[in-house]
Amino acid sequence: MTATTLNPLSHADVSPAVNLELPPKKLLPWLQDKGSLTLKLKALCRSFEVELLQEGVLPAAQPGPGWELGQPIWQREVLLKLDGVAWVYANTEVPMSTLDASEIDFATLGRQPLGERLFAASNLVRGPLKVCHYGDNSTAVWQARRLGYQAQEGLWGRQREFELQHRCLRISEVFLPSSYPTLLKNS
Template sequence: MGLSSLTFPFGDDIRWFTAQAPQVLPTQPLKDWLLSEGSLTQKLKLCCDQFEVIVLGEQWITADPREWHGPEQQLWLREVLLQLDGTPWVFARTLMSPQLLQQQQQLEQLGQRPLGELLFSDLNFVAGDIDICHIEAPSSVNDLASALKQTASTTLWGRRRHFSYQQHPLIVAEVFLPAAEAAIKRT
């Protein structure tokens, strides 16, 4: 991957809208993937023989009020690629409060383990609303797709899910890269 010339983090310029009152949504079957209430990790694993998490970066960042609505000033950021059979399908961006990391220290030490498995196996994590985004170039995520040798001929689509753990928030955003969109359309 030619990611060395790009700067982490990648997803800080994404703008979201609520899935309950969407401005516009893609056609099926991608629409179903965006609005799916279940674990995206599980859904992706059904589409491949080998599933991998590639960590792009993790660090503390200053909370951006366009992305985070809580009182926290600092957040833990994790950005990864979800790769199926050697091809990156999804760019994922996770934001967590310091209080959540204190209670769930395993979140800061996930490494190459998928976050989705933890979120959907621990009943203390409560899934909330889904937001949607459509990303048009120029953007950092489009640059990331290009560096992965994936050309976005149209808009990239993504979803963001709000979770809580004992009232401590966590946000997981997942953007479908061009390879994923092409494969999903073939199903």
């Protein structure tokens, strides 16, 4: 596996606050949808693109399913873009045991959406969705600001743990401010 040099997620709030306040009602169908977010987003645009921000092995900034704080895990940060506009910031965390034993070669995903491979994988067990509010110190808000968006009230997203061939991973998907006008209007 080749790994891109990663910037440590020191500015990250990898474990977001859950249910501190309620998200906009029209955003709930997106936050609670149990299917593939990739497929749902593709239905809204002519051009869907994954922009790889960084990927590789880093010490875990937070404990997760199958790993402890500080253990090396593979991480992938991407932006999901619809018609050239970043709508979703996504972070995938995979413990080394899952990386080594999975039918998915995470390290070669490149610009391919993980959702397409994940939901097609055999033996996939989906954990419950957690609706999350990402605050001022989160990586998601930091990315939104880097893109020029305001996020004074934080951002809404969801987090889910998966089991793939009896091994765990976690995916966090956060809706960026550019997605809200369409999602809040069409839901």
